[in-house]
Amino acid sequence: MTTKTATISQASQKEPNVTRLVHLMTATAWTLLGIGLILSLLHLNQFNDHNRTLMVGIGFMVASVHVYFIRTAIHLVHTRAQSSGGDE
Numbered sequence: 001m002t003t004k005t006a007t008i009s010q011a012s013q014k015e016p017n018v019t020r021l022v023h024l025m026t027a028t029a030w031t032l033l034g035i036g037l038i039l040s041l042l043h044l045n046q047f048n049d050h051n052r053t054l055m056v057g058i059g060f061m062v063a064s065v066h067v068y069f070i071r072t073a074i075h076l077v078h079t080r081a082q083s084s085g086g087d088e
Contacts, residue, residue, distance in 0.1 A: 036060030
């Protein structure tokens with residue numbers, strides 16, 4: 001019985017370009033915020049926890065903040081990695 005080994009060349013790996021991901025997450029966050037605002041404002045007449053549409057709208061708005069926060073963290077980590085890699 002033989003085993004095959006494979007090596008991964010470090011030279012063939014490229015730096016990931018996260019610009020598209022950052023733009024996609026920004027658009028997603030704004031879309032979620034818009035949906036949340038529309039749902040919340042359309043069903044604001046009964047402001048209580050039994051109004052499911054209002055609660056879903058608030059959930060969309062909270063989700064948009066989370067998506068935007070994660071997008072910002074990814075962007076900052078990538079920018080810092082590029083700046084520290086270029087200084088050496």
